[in-house]
Amino acid sequence: MSAAKLLEDLSTVLPRAVYEELRRSVEGLDEEAALRTIYRALRLYVRSLIDSGEAIGIVTAQSIGEPSTQMILRSFHFAGLREFSMARGLPRMIEIVDARRKPSTPLMFIYLRPPYNKSRDAATEVAKKIQLVTVENLSKLIDVDYISYAITIEIDPEQLKYRDLTMRDVEKALSKMRGKGVSIETEGNYVYVKLEAPDMTKLRKLRDKVLQTKIGGIKGIKKVLVDQDRNTGEWYIIAEGTNLEAVLELEEVDASRTYSNDLHEVAEVLGIEAARTLIAQEIRRVLQDQGLDVDIRHMYMVADAMTWLGKVRPIGRHGVVGSKESPLARAAFEVTVKTLVEAAVKGEVEGFRGVFENIIAGRYVPIGTGIVRLLMQF
Amino acid sequence: MSRKALGHVLGPVEVSILSKEEARALLRRLHIRPWQLPWIRASDPLVKAVGAKPGDILKIVRRSETAGEGVIYRLVVPG
Numbered sequence: 407m408s409a410a411k412l413l414e415d416l417s418t419v420l421p422r423a424v425y426e427e428l429r430r431s432v433e434g435l436d437e438e439a440a441l442r443t444i445y446r447a448l449r450l451y452v453r454s455l456i457d458s459g460e461a462i463g464i465v466t467a468q469s470i471g472e473p474s475t476q477m478i479l480r481s482f483h484f485a486g487l488r489e490f491s492m493a494r495g496l497p498r499m500i501e502i503v504d505a506r507r508k509p510s511t512p513l514m515f516i517y518l519r520p521p522y523n524k525s526r527d528a529a530t531e532v533a534k535k536i537q538l539v540t541v542e543n544l545s546k547l548i549d550v551d552y553i554s555y556a557i558t559i560e561i562d563p564e565q566l567k568y569r570d571l572t573m574r575d576v577e578k579a580l581s582k583m584r585g586k587g588v589s590i591e592t593e594g595n596y597v598y599v600k601l602e603a604p605d606m607t608k609l610r611k612l613r614d615k616v617l618q619t620k621i622g623g624i625k626g627i628k629k630v631l632v633d634q635d636r637n638t639g640e641w642y643i644i645a646e647g648t649n650l651e652a653v654l655e656l657e658e659v660d661a662s663r664t665y666s667n668d669l670h671e672v673a674e675v676l677g678i679e680a681a682r683t684l685i686a687q688e689i690r691r692v693l694q695d696q697g698l699d700v701d702i703r704h705m706y707m708v709a710d711a712m713t714w715l716g717k718v719r720p721i722g723r724h725g726v727v728g729s730k731e732s733p734l735a736r737a738a739f740e741v742t743v744k745t746l747v748e749a750a751v752k753g754e755v756e757g758f759r760g761v762f763e764n765i766i767a768g769r770y771v772p773i774g775t776g777i778v779r780l781l782m783q784f
Numbered sequence: 785m786s787r788k789a790l791g792h793v794l795g796p797v798e799v800s801i802l803s804k805e806e807a808r809a810l811l812r813r814l815h816i817r818p819w820q821l822p823w824i825r826a827s828d829p830l831v832k833a834v835g836a837k838p839g840d841i842l843k844i845v846r847r848s849e850t851a852g853e854g855v856i857y858r859l860v861v862p863g
């Protein structure tokens with residue numbers, strides 16, 4: 407068999423990266439050297455494959471768990487950007503693995519299309535566009551009169567100018583609240599809100615609602631920061647608060663690289679595969695930040711387990727572990743008595759097909775050579 | 785809207801729907817039943833982008849640091 411033919415056959419069998427590297431190493435070699443190289447590489451590759459029955463679950467758990475014990479328990483501030491902090495270290499790790507609905511520090515990394523990513527000013531323009539602007543942000547003075555049930559708001563004209571807004575925009579945004587016993591009038595830089603009914607609670611609620619009314623920007627985005635990538639020099643935006651769906655719609659935004667650190671949001675907007683990649687990336691980031699080096703395979707494993715059923719599920723009794731078939735395995739995990747009692751009431755049957763339950767019962771465990779069952783023919 | 789899923793760095797490199805024969809061959813090769821494959825919801829942006837429906841099996845080629853590219857199959861599941 408010629409080296410070239412062999413390589414061609416291998417192109418479908420070997421992983422892409424391995425095949426590419428082999429092909430490159432063989433280039434320019436004579437036939438005999440090429441064949442020797444290929445066979446050697448093949449032997450190494452086959453030897454490196456994992457054995458059937460290898461207990462990868464426990465290997466993964468230990469490989470990530472042990473370095474985690476070295477993690478210092480504190481959350482850092484973004485080096486150099488003192489304006490906001492990002493959840494790091496153990497707390498973030500727990501957030502990821504527990505598949506928390508909303509991260510404690512929701513952030514978006516917004517990459518921009520050229521030419522918006524070429525200069526700080528251009529990026530800042532986009533950032534201003536994205537940042538949520540509420541009536542509260544624009545107001546200089548807010549006066550609530552509990553006697554006449556009126557709210558007077560003085561708008562700061564400088565703020566208006568800075569955000570490229572006018573009183574017209576303010577009026578338009580607030581006009582939706584007219585009616586139902588509420589009247590809204592604007593005069594110069596003042597907004598007068600009056601409540602017909604003498605209701606104290608309603609007045610307070612109205613005040614909050616008016617102040618939170620969005621005038622501009624994208625809902626959910628609180629603070630924005632413009633930063634320059636150290637290596638590529640491109641300007642990008644970091645935003646506190648996430649609204650992936652809306653931000654990706656903007657034409658200035660590079661929708662192929664922008665992401666958020668909210669797993670569920672990414673799963674919803676970009677798909678479960680993207681969420682899987684994000685999980686692995688985020689776990690790796692947490693460990694790397696702490697100076698710990700763990701092979702990415704283990705993170706892939708965790709990410710795969712969490713995304714197996716098409717949505718992001720926590721490890722733990724509300725997710726991956728909680729959905730185990732075996733009552734004994736579940737009971738061995740967390741809420742022991744409740745699990746056993748409910749299993750008994752439901753009439754559950756233990757199938758003894760997994761690892762935990764067989765360990766508990768002292769039987770052969772379906773791991774390694776234990777996954778093989780012997781049949782005799784006689 | 786589902787356009788976003790396909791181009792993204794976090795997402796896969798390519799997605800395709802397996803034909804009935806390809807699906808059957810895959811399941812036979814792995815000795816498994818369809819539901820034993822990883823799942824992907826019908827509401828997933830990837831599924832919408834490629835026009836698959838529950839029961840289809842998707843072939844997903846994802847980026848991998850260890851293997852360059854890795855192939856995985858997902859069963860489309862309602863929901």
